[in-house]
Amino acid sequence: MEKVSPDCPYPGCFFCVMKEGNPSKRRASILKFFRELPSQDDDGQVLPISGLWNTAMAHPNDPEFIELGIFECMAALIWKGLKNRRWLSHDQNIYIPYYAAHIIGSYTMNMEEFAESAVHAGVIPPLVELLRGRLTWVEQRVAVRALGHLATYPSTFPTVASHAEILELSIQLAMSSLEIVYSHFYQYFDRRLSYHCDLLTRGMGGVEMESRKAEEWASQLQCWSLQLINCFAFKPEFLPAICKPEFLAKLPGMWGGLVNENSPAGIGLLRTICHHKLGRGPVASCPGLIEALCNIARSSDDWQYMAIDCLLWLLQDPSTCHKVIDKAVPTLIDLAEITNLGDHKKLGDSIVNVLQDCIQLQGTVRSSPSNRSKEQIEELLNSRQRLKWEKNMLKEDLHIKQAAALVVKLEGNSLFSAGNISGAASKYSEALALCPMRSKKERVVLYSNRAQCHLLMQQPLAAISDATRALCLHNPLNRHAKSLWRRAQAYDMLALAKESLLDAILFINECSQSNDPDLSLRQNKVPDYAERLVKKQMRAAWLFREAAIKHGGVHGEGNSGNIYGHETDDSEWETASESDIGNDGRDEMGDEDDDSEWKNEDERKDKYDKPPMKA
Known part of the structure; x- marks a missing residue:
């Protein structure tokens, strides 16, 4: 750390350290940098942090900084920003908690062993504080992203789940994220925090670009919250907390918009919920939710097959079939001639088989469809028989x-x-x-x-x-x-x-x-x-x-x-x-x-x- 470029005004500069030609000296200097950075109050700290962020984004699978203590450093910097508002408001330190949480998320998105290191370094408690909204919505966005990555892996999920407030905070954020971003940023062009604008556009855009990026980030905030909830939804013990009627009813409307079309968003979470018996009961008890699933199943939505899966699982469950059959049958009959949909092969045949089982099990009063539904199913089965006759x-x-x-x-x-x-x-x-x-x-x-x-x-x-x-x-x-x-x-x-x-x-x-x-x-x-x-x-x-x-x-x-x-x-x-x-x-x-x-x-x-x- 003693070797400094003659042109560099900062002793121990991180960028100068990275130019060290001797590998062992370089590692020792980086290790010292990570240990000492949280306790320093020098100006210009945001520069190495933004450099680390660029490195994390470009090389998320590189273990070097993980081994040298980057997670401990980032956790300490987030705590510093939360506890020392005077330091946070000095120079450009306001950016540091955002970049620190983003670095944690980038290094944990692919590698389970990196996630384990992050958990051992104590990153979860400061991320939870950001998730609470202790700073602003931009920090909430990167915190929920990082926590979502940590919750993905079997070895680190239990530690995430041990913080009971994470699930409830994620549910609240999924429902309120769009309103938060609109009311705290989008609505007022002249009151936007300058560092928010800089983060959104990298200093390259005006009001229009800021607004477009804010919409994209708001969608990500919601979708990443849903992805975190989805990790909990795979565990039956968390389904009662997730399957509240007011939350379930909103899920079909959480769709990512045109700005985040690669996320399954609300329908992805609904599919996970419907995969388990404990989730199907609450879903079937929301009539508006079943109608929404039918609309998604008969649409051009990229995640159409997820809605179809939900309807089929609800019909196959004797405890929910009677609640949804009359709403689901017309939709599924319209879809019965689909051949392949994504990875779903012979989906139409699967639909026909499920509907046929509904007819055969109608002896029980609870699962008996209406006369109209029975007629529609029988008409479908007759058309399948007609196809067989035509082959001869x-x-x-x-x-x-x-x-x-x-x-x-x-x-x-x-x-x-x-x-x-x-x-x-x-x-x-x-x-x-x-x-x-x-x-x-x-x-x-x-x-x-x-x-x-x-x-x-x-x-x-x-x-x-x-x-x-x-x-x-x-x-x-x-x-x-x-x-x-x-x-x-x-x-x-x-x-x-x-x-x-x-x-x-x-x-x-x-x-x-x-x-x-x-x-x-x-x-x-x-x-x-x-x-x-x-x-x-x-x-x-x-x-x-x-x-x-x-x-x-x-x-x-x-x-x-x-x-x-x-x-x-x-x-x-x-x-x-x-x-x-x-x-x-x-x-x-x-x-x-x-x-x-x-x-x-x-x-x-x-x-x-x-x-x-x-x-």
Whole structure:
């Protein structure tokens, strides 16, 4: 530590130490630096800490600093910031607790042995104090991240769990994080703490960039809180504390937004909860929660399969089946022709088997479905039987059935063009009854056309059902553009902004890759009707919307004010009958015959192929 660069004004400078050529001297100097840093009050301490942060981010698996005492040093610095406010407010020391907690989280995110070293170094108590909010929300964010990594590993989870307040604090933070960030930072442009602004934008941005990054960090704060709770949810003894109705009811709405789409967020935690019998009971007792699971299961959400898993596990449990069966059956029937979804192979077969078991176990009063549900399940089973029969039919007979279905479909198209929407829907139903089960492309068109009829007849639930069936039949899954657009409109009619938004965005993506002249983007321009719907739903699904309403930033539904701080288009989007998709403005049905000719130009990676939560 005695060797100092002639140009360096700081004795024992960390950066000069790192330039030491002798490995043994270098290690000894680093060890001394880590031991002495917390007791020093020199100016410029934030510089080596930020350098250590960069190193931790770039080389999180490098054991050198772990062996030399970095965790003990970071824990001591956090305690110093918590106990010595005079030191914290001096120079740029306000940044140090943030960087220290971030360094702990970075070095523990991959290596269990590093996490064990961190626990032995005593990092958990100061992290818990940051989690309490002893400083600000930016320190809470990195503290919950670090604790989440420590809770991931079997060897360190018991120590995390021994601090009983961590779970309760995480639950409170998951529910309040968006409001905290909005009210403490986002809402007031002129009152933002300067060090928050610097951390958010690295000194590179103005108010707009700060706001965008604040939304991203708020989402991370919530999602990392949920990930920490998820580690507890794997242990049955913690489920009673987690499964409080007011918390469960909010989980489907915790979705990460468009800024944090790689996190399963609330639905990921719900899946963990539903995996255990002790969790399924409270979930089944929340009717609104089951409806939300059904909506996610029939959506373009990246985590659609998690909602399907929840519904299937609830139906397979005799103690919860009777509570959810009538809500879950229509949704699962719509999804019964899915083949593969991410890592789920033959998912449709699994759905059919579970529904079949529900019928066979109906002898017990508790699990007996309603007559309507039984009829729907029996209709599904009959269609599966019909598929088996068709395998033994002559090709000529199948072609005759297909031709008959085509004739009836064209009759439906004519009725639709004449304005007889109800008659057209009936014809599409008749064509579906005739069309061979294996003629998936033709059935996609029929379901999608009937969905459009339901839209025009103001029947959004029926439109969602048919559009979902078309999307499940389509190859690739969930990529039929017109069905996505129709379901987006139907979800909008039900004021389900997130589901509508995701479908509308995927619709635009599919249009950009389509060869269909009615769908392809002209001059790379997003259709006006799609742009208006996306803008509308982005406002309605805005991460801070509830907090903004509560704190006076948005005056409830119908407010035309600027809630984002950006210019927005508040004009109404066209209804289904006025949209631009078809030549006559009414989504012409006859052009759907060519649907099979347009495909993705590139085979994109399955968007459901996401890394699982580490726990």
